[in-house]
Amino acid sequence: MTTTWIAAHRAAVINPHEDFALFPVRSFTGQTVRQAIRPAGGGEALRVRLSNRYGTTPLKIGGAHLAQRTRGSGIDPTTDTTLLFDGTPTVTVPPGEDTVSDPVTRTVTAGEELVISLYLPGHTGPSTYSAVPYDIGYTVHGNQLDAEVLHDAEELPTGHFLTGIDVRAPEGTRIAVGFGDSWIEGMATTPGTGHSLPARLDRRLTRGWIVNQGISGNRLLTDEIGDHLLARVQRDVLDVPGVSHVLVHIGLNDLGLPGAIAFPEPGKLPTADDLITGLTALADRLHTAGLTVIGSTIGPYAGTVYPGYDTEEGQAVRLRVNEWLSGDDHPFDAIADLAAAVADPDHPDRIREEYNSGDGLHVNDAGTKALADAVDLTLLDL
Structure with a gap:
């Protein structure tokens, strides 16, 4: 059987x-930094991806x-x-660059919990995360690195330097990429449970799998938080080995x-036309690469606890963009109506109570x- 490298886990990173x-x-x-991952797909070998993409000094990895x-x-x-x-157990990653480990020949099973431990002997500077x-x-x-348990360890709520793993899977394996903001990444879901939207969706698939390239706080048109979505297309979608489909949620x-x-x-908010133009450019670029692109309506957020986030102007733009996405003129192959899936039927601009994480902007585990x-x-014909 011929095999090839396919992405099995991804984590989009921030400057x-x-x-x-x-x-x-x-x-x-x-x-020593120790981080867990759960590959979405399996294979006969794996390789680990590390990044110093936003570092300003060389990243020394002592093991x-x-x-x-x-x-x-x-x-x-x-x-x-x-x-x-x-062939060596140490590596120095130059500023602005990534590195990939040598292959490790071992059976990788979808859903197993793996741990990557990094020893960082020098001062890293602010980490790509x-x-x-x-x-x-x-x-x-x-x-x-080889400690069975890290005693008196500090907990890390964010991820550092680790951007993914690839597995050796049968040639022709196809996967999807979840691409967008916190509704993709899984903000407000329970850590370690695999309750993000892509992970939930992955468990419904009977063939292939989906990896997560969401960034909480990310925008379609503007940098911070993370490079804006249109700027991330090449790195976080087109360069992902095995990708054939993309599920997008962006705009909040x-x-x-x-x-x-x-x-x-x-x-100053973007206009509906600004977002429509940006979403069209996104779909066109992904289609040019031969990918199937599933868009989604922008989720509800009225009444969110974050000051200044919910505005009358923003709600009007959201309504118009969602009307466009729900019509026949959008450029996507299909639309998933994510907004309707979790909206309060009596107040469709709000998340319904049983799906609300508590901040009015993010959904909880039941919501995903x-x-x-x-x-x-x-x-998702993978």
Whole structure:
């Protein structure tokens, strides 16, 4: 059987040097960082992707290990494997660059919990990071790559340097990419449970799988938080090995962040035409690459607790864009009506109570199930 490399896990990353930060920025000095992942698909080997994309100094990795997770920061020591980079156990990643480990030949099973441990001997500077990792990570001082448990470890609510794994899967395996904002990434879902929209949707698939390239706070047209969606297309979709389909949710932060950042002064919002033009450009670029593109309506957020986010102007733009997406003139192959899936029937501009995470902007674990159930699986012909 002929095999090829296919993405099995992804984590889109943020520049820690942005002017506006929603999440804490971290650096590390002489520490071990241990992070868990759950591959969406399996294969006969894997390789690990690390990034210093937004670093301003070389990232020295004094060692990297792979193991199966037990619980918390614990690993099964019988599965502990040293990762190599061009045959050596250490690597220095230049600023602005990524690196990929040498292949590790082992059976990878979809859904198993793996742990990547990195020893960072020098000062890393502010790390290239992801807002919502699969689960809480851990860090301790010193080289504890092979420690069975990291005692007295500090918990890390954000992910660092780890951008994904690929697996050796049968040639012809096709996957989808969830691409967009917090409704893709899984903000406000329970860490370690696989309750993001892509993970929920993945469990419904009978063939192929879906990886998550959401960034909470991300926008279609404007940088911060993360490079804007149109700027991320090549790296976070087109360069993902095996991608054939894309599920997009974007627009909430284009409408809400300007007001929230400028509060109490009014912020300048994009017009409906601005968003329609941007969404059309996104669909056209993905179609040019031969991908199937599923758009989605912009989710409800009226009454959110974040000051300045919910404005009359923003709600009017959302309504017009959703009307366009629900009509016949949009450029997508299909539309998933995610807004309707979780909206309060009596107040459709609000999230219904049983799906509300508590902030009026994000859905909870039950809400992501409703979102996943709203996606017609015949659209994901993987």
